[in-house]
Amino acid sequence: MTDVIDDGGIASDIRERIGEAVRAKLDRNPMVSRIDAPGLEIYGRHHFLDAEECAALRAMIDSDAQPSTLFSGSANSDYRTSHSCNLNPRDVLVSLVSDRICALTGLPPDHGETLQGQRYALGQEYKAHCDFFPVTANYWPAMMKTGGQRSWTAMIYLSPVETGGETHFPHCEFMVPPVEGMILIWNNMKPDGAPNPLSLHAARPVEKGIKYVVTKWFRERRWTA
């Protein structure tokens, strides 16, 4: 029997190089701003999608969204109360948005998971979590086979929210209020390629309005569903 090599929880050359390449690309893009957060690499860019593109994606989410589950599949009903769905990668707009994210970050399209849409109505939220996989999780051996650890997350706000709905990074003491069309991109790894606990984040409850986002998580290797 061969032992599983659990390398997703420690520093890694591959993940370090992914971090460096994306950081270099975003740092030289004048349209992209780095958010000042010690210990976390996080960037924003306004007007990444236009109003029509946001509206079309919201309509797709409205037609397909189901109550969200946690990655572990656990039925923790008060932890992630939004509705969500995978968006059809063969749809022209969905594939254009994925390509645009890859062009912005330089990340390979085949490392990206399916674009996921999410809608938060009044009071709905996604409590504090990390997007990287804990190597102690029972699903980690399966994730290793489908592309390994998650490196960067790209998330686009598809609607403004009157009150609440901010993306909160509690260890870094800042939150980002949703701005329609804005993309937020962060590295879930530290510069050395080890998981970064400071990437912990939450979607704060919506107090007024409806929040829509799309999220794309990138793996360190080619993602196979």
Ligand SMILES: O=C(O)CCC(=O)C(=O)O
């Ligand atoms: O909706 C947000 O602001 C955060 C969403 C999120 O954390 C995720 O999709 O992984």
Ligand SMILES: [Fe+2]
């Ligand atoms: Fe997340």
